[in-house]
Amino acid sequence: MTDIQVQPGHVPTGHALLEVKNLFVEFHTRDGVARVINGVSYHLNPGETLAVLGESGSGKSVTAQAIMGILDMPPAKIPGGEILYKGENLLTMSEEKRRQVRGKEISMIFQDALSALNPVFPVGWQISETLRTRAGMSKKDALARAVELMDLVKIPAAKARIKDYPHQFSGGMRQRVMIAMALAMDPKVLIADEPTTALDVTVQAQIMDLLGDLRRDLNMGMILITHDLGVVADVADRIAVMYAGRIVEHANVHELYKHPAHPYTEGLLDSIPRLDSKGTELATIKGLPPNLLRPPTGCAFHPRCRYAKDVCRTDVPASLNLGNGRTSACHFAKEMLDGTLR
Amino acid sequence: MFRYIVRRLLQMILVFIGTTFIVFTLMFAGGEGDPIQNLAGERPVSAIQRAQLEQQFHFNDPFLTRYWHYLTDLLNLDLGTSLTGRPVWDLITERFPTTLMLASIAILVTIVFGITAGVIAGIRRGGIFDNITLVVTLIIIGIPTVVLAPIGQLLFGIKWPIFPATANNPATWYELLLPGIILGMLSVATAMRLTRASVSENLRADFVRTARSKGIPRRRVIGVHVLRNSLIPIVTFIGVELGSLMGGAIITERIFNITGIGNLLYKSLSLGDAPVVVGTVSVLVVVFLIANLIVDLLYAVLDPRIRYE
Numbered sequence: 001m002t003d004i005q006v007q008p009g010h011v012p013t014g015h016a017l018l019e020v021k022n023l024f025v026e027f028h029t030r031d032g033v034a035r036v037i038n039g040v041s042y043h044l045n046p047g048e049t050l051a052v053l054g055e056s057g058s059g060k061s062v063t064a065q066a067i068m069g070i071l072d073m074p075p076a077k078i079p080g081g082e083i084l085y086k087g088e089n090l091l092t093m094s095e096e097k098r099r100q101v102r103g104k105e106i107s108m109i110f111q112d113a114l115s116a117l118n119p120v121f122p123v124g125w126q127i128s129e130t131l132r133t134r135a136g137m138s139k140k141d142a143l144a145r146a147v148e149l150m151d152l153v154k155i156p157a158a159k160a161r162i163k164d165y166p167h168q169f170s171g172g173m174r175q176r177v178m179i180a181m182a183l184a185m186d187p188k189v190l191i192a193d194e195p196t197t198a199l200d201v202t203v204q205a206q207i208m209d210l211l212g213d214l215r216r217d218l219n220m221g222m223i224l225i226t227h228d229l230g231v232v233a234d235v236a237d238r239i240a241v242m243y244a245g246r247i248v249e250h251a252n253v254h255e256l257y258k259h260p261a262h263p264y265t266e267g268l269l270d271s272i273p274r275l276d277s278k279g280t281e282l283a284t285i286k287g288l289p290p291n292l293l294r295p296p297t298g299c300a301f302h303p304r305c306r307y308a309k310d311v312c313r314t315d316v317p318a319s320l321n322l323g324n325g326r327t328s329a330c331h332f333a334k335e336m337l338d339g340t341l342r
Numbered sequence: 343m344f345r346y347i348v349r350r351l352l353q354m355i356l357v358f359i360g361t362t363f364i365v366f367t368l369m370f371a372g373g374e375g376d377p378i379q380n381l382a383g384e385r386p387v388s389a390i391q392r393a394q395l396e397q398q399f400h401f402n403d404p405f406l407t408r409y410w411h412y413l414t415d416l417l418n419l420d421l422g423t424s425l426t427g428r429p430v431w432d433l434i435t436e437r438f439p440t441t442l443m444l445a446s447i448a449i450l451v452t453i454v455f456g457i458t459a460g461v462i463a464g465i466r467r468g469g470i471f472d473n474i475t476l477v478v479t480l481i482i483i484g485i486p487t488v489v490l491a492p493i494g495q496l497l498f499g500i501k502w503p504i505f506p507a508t509a510n511n512p513a514t515w516y517e518l519l520l521p522g523i524i525l526g527m528l529s530v531a532t533a534m535r536l537t538r539a540s541v542s543e544n545l546r547a548d549f550v551r552t553a554r555s556k557g558i559p560r561r562r563v564i565g566v567h568v569l570r571n572s573l574i575p576i577v578t579f580i581g582v583e584l585g586s587l588m589g590g591a592i593i594t595e596r597i598f599n600i601t602g603i604g605n606l607l608y609k610s611l612s613l614g615d616a617p618v619v620v621g622t623v624s625v626l627v628v629v630f631l632i633a634n635l636i637v638d639l640l641y642a643v644l645d646p647r648i649r650y651e
Contacts, residue, residue, distance in 0.1 A: 070554045072546075102557030115548040119647055120570055130556045165646040181556070 016043035016084075017221050018067070018106070018189055023081030025062055025245075028074060034292040036062050038245040039081075044189060049215060049222045051232035051253075053268070054242035057289050060225045063242075064191045067223075068108050069098050085189075103130055107187035111194040113174035117166040123150075123177045124162030130184045149180040153210060172203035176210070183214065190215065191223045196231060208235060229272055233257065238325075241265050244290050244300035247319070251326040261328035261336050263305045299331070307332060307341050343649050346642050354635055361627050362416065366409050369620055391425055398422040398617055421621030425613070430621035433606060440513050441602035444595070445587035447515075447522025449580060452529040457576060459530075460537020464572075465564065467542045475538075479531035487528065491597045494524045511601040521598040525591050529583050536579055540572040547571070574644050578637055585633030588626065 025037035037059045044050050052060045065071045067083055069090065083090040085105060090098060110116040118126060127149055128142035137145065143162060150158035153176040166174055175195060182190060192211060196204035212235045215222045226232055232239060232253065239256050241249040241264065249262040260266040267285035287304040290296055296303055302312040311331050319329045322337065335341035378387055378395050387395075395401070400408045415421065421430035463472040482490075498520055499507030505520035544550060545568055553567045554560075588603070595604035603622065610618035642649045 065551075068555050070551055099557050099559065102555055104557060108555045110548060110552060112548065116552045118549040118553070118567055118571070120574075120645060122646075129558065133558050133562060167647050178552075181552075185557075 015045075017046045017086065018223075019043040019082075019084040020063065020067065021082040021084065023063065023066060023083065024079050025059070025066055025071070026077050026079060028077060029293070032293050035295070036245050036292055037066070040242070040245070040247055042240045042247060042250065044221045044223055046188070046221055047215075047219050048237045049212075049224055049235055051224045051226060051236035051239045052242060053226060053229065053232065053239055055227055055289050057292070058242040059245040060242050061193050062245075064108065064193055064223065064225055067191065068102060068106060070102075070108075103182075103187065104134065104185040105187055106189040106191065107182040107185065108191040108193060109175070109178045109182045109195050112198045113171070113178040114166060114198075116178060117174065117181075119166060122163045122165055123169070126166075127177065127181045127184060130181070134185065145184070146180070149183055150177070152183065153177075153180045153214070155180070171199050172206060175199065175203075175207055179207075179210065179214070183218070186218070187220060189221045189223065191225070193225045194227070195224075197226075197228075204231070211235065229268055241268070244295060245292065246300065246329060247327070248301065248329045249327065251322075252324075255324075255326060259337055261322060261326065261333045262301075262330045263307050263336065263341075264301050266336070267304075267306075299329075343642065346649055347639065350635065350638055354631055358628070358631055359413075361631070362413060362624060363409060365620075365623055365627055366412050369616075394423065394425070395616060416624050421624070422617040424610070424618045425615045430618050433618060434603065434622060434625055437602050437606050440509075440518070440600060441588060441595075441604065443513070443515060444518050444522050444525065444591065444600065444602060445584060447518055448526035448529065448587055448591075449584050451523050451526030452533050452583065453580065455526075456530040456533025457537050460534040460576075461541050461564075461569070461572075463534065464538040464541025464545065467538070472538070475534060479534055482527055482531045487524070487591070487593045490527065491521070491524050491594050494520060495597060508599040509601075513600050513602075517598075518600065521591075521594045521600060525587070525594050529579075533576060533579060533583075537572060537576055540575050541568060544568045544571045570644075574641065577640050577644060581633055581637030581640065585630040585637075588629045588633065 020040055020042050023037055023040045024035070027034045027036055036057075040059065040063055042050065042052070052063070054060045062071065062076075066076075066078060067090070071078075078091060081091070085101060090101065093101075117123070121129075124143055124146045127146040128137075128139075131137040131142035131145055132139060135142075147158045147162060150162070155161065155173055155176050161169075166177065169177060175198075179195075190211075195211065196207050199207060208231060211222065211224075214220070215235075222235075224232060224236060236253050238250065238252050240247045241256075241262065243264050249256065249260065249265045251261065256265060257269065260269055264285070267283075270283040271285060273282055285304055290300050290303070296313075298314045299305070299308075299312045299317050302308040305312065309331070315331070317329045317331045319327045320333045321327055322333060328336070330336060332341050378392055378401065400411045403411070419431055421434070424430055424433060459471075459475055463469075463475050466472055495507055498504050506517045507520075509517035509521070545564075547568075549571075550563060550567055553563045591602075592604040592608050594600070595602045596608060599605075603626070606618065607622050609615075610622070
């Protein structure tokens with residue numbers, strides 16, 4: 001890992017803009033109850049970037065959808081927890097009040113812009129829809145603002161493309177349309193759910209740069225959901241690593257990259273391809289993420305953990321506070337940090 | 343869009359030539375023997391009729407020349423003369439308004455009930471309304487018109503005479519209401535199933551999740567984002583259905599004694615009136631082609647991905 005920008009560590013202050021507290025989400029399916037989120041807590045301070053990292057099925061997107069209030073309930077159910085935005089619990093709010101928060105206070109962009117945009121409406125129409133229906137703007141003003149937003153996300157010849165449909169744009173440009181749409185109401189928090197996964201590598205970098213710039217210029221807080229460690233290093237302040245519906249490690253970027261305090265994080269870092277490891281086999285984390293309908297006993301990661309001991313098979317590890325806002329849900333977190341774990 | 347329309351029109355010309363050729367070939371596909379006798383079926387053909395048919399179908403010319411005569415006559419709206427002595431074109435145009443009225447009622451019933459019920463069932467999938475309509479539509483789909491129409495006539499035309507049991511010539515809107523509803527029932531069931539599937543599929547689409555995350559009201563999410571996308575397959579179904587309803591509903595028209603295209607076709611078939619059968623079928627082919635063209639154009643209006651193909 002080279003060229004990591006050291007950011008001052010953020011300590012939870014109790015005045016976070018957005019705070020997820022001990023959140024539980026389960027899906028009721030025909031095969032039983034899948035507990036996909038098991039006591040997730042994280043917070044986001046104004047103007048900072050939190051990266052939420054994890055494999056598919058780790059619950060990172062579900063947490064985000066719970067924050068947005070766009071989970072399909074049923075089959076989803078939230079049996080416990082709080083989601084505080086500016087101190088108010090979103091989960092107990094009336095649906096009407098909650099709707100006002102969506103898009104205006106917290107807004108979200110999705111992975112695959114081609115399917116996330118409506119195929120039958122022009123992009124200008126889609127960007128300006130919120131302005132027309134929620135800000136009470138006239139059709140003309142809203143479209144003019146849509147052009148401004150498209151300029152803001154650096155879509156060339158925005159004015160000429162306003163009547164084009166999503167399928168007429170390239171992947172990168174479509175994601176920019178998506179971003180412009182999310183920014184329409186000047187949100188304070190932007191949740192980006194794998195914003196670059198569906199894109200080419202070069203375009204990925206452009207979109208990440210754009211998101212970083214916009215976050216700074218508009219002073220938004222950003223939750224960046226990704227499974228790509230390479231993506232987060234440059235933009236994130238803090239990282240929360242999720243596994244099987246729990247946060248297994250939480251630290252600021254610099255500390256996490258330097259000294260992972262959870263074997264899963266270590267495995268993720270080891271599996272990043274590097275230029276200097278040419279010719280050697282790429283390290284992987286053995287095994288598959290657990291089936292959440294039948295989660296393993298003890299630590300959910302133990303079947304794949306190279307350090308697993310007896311206690312890991314029986315006891316669920318608590319989230320250990322390692323100081324400076326750093327936590328790890330490993331029985332041997334301290335030993336990991338010391339480098340004494342074998 | 344302009345290129346799409348032009349291309350679609352050119353395609354239609356080709357399809358028109360192809361379908362009329364098949365229709366024309368099939369008319370004389372009776373196999374061996376006397377082609378004129380084949381046209382008339384088992385009925386005896388008088389010398390006068392024979393001469394008339396020979397003249398109309400140019401039996402002394404080679405096959406392709408005959409087809410060419412048939413095609414040009416068709417384009418000139420000259421469909422020959424019925425064995426009863428009346429021009430076939432007049433017989434068709436006299437009955438066409440009635441069939442159009444009947445089809446309109448049936449389609450209206452389909453749209454209003456089928457789509458409304460489908461949207462409700464699609465939104466509350468697995469709910470009581472969904473389950474009840476599932477059973478009802480399955481029953482309706484299972485009953486053939488030959489059973490449904492007489493029962494409807496008996497119940498609502500004779501036992502409780504809310505509607506007239508039969509129609510006069512020409513039929514009025516009121517007289518066509520009961521047969522129209524019965525005719526529409528079958529497509530109501532299909533339209534409902536189709537709408538339900540389409541709505542519930544679109545409700546789970548990514549773009550609906552996006553629309554919800556924008557904080558627009560749920561009514562608008564469903565009414566604009568979901569419905570607009572769900573309409574695409576429904577419009578196709580309705581258009582094709584309208585096309586086939588134009589061909590007249592032979593059974594329903596018979597039962598309610600409606601003087602429409604279906605009745606004309608039935609009567610001329612049973613009388614062995616070949617010029618009427620050939621003429622009517624040819625016109626129906628064209629009507630069906632036009633209905634398909636309209637559907638394709640509507641399709642392009644509804645789905646921009648097709649327009650810019």
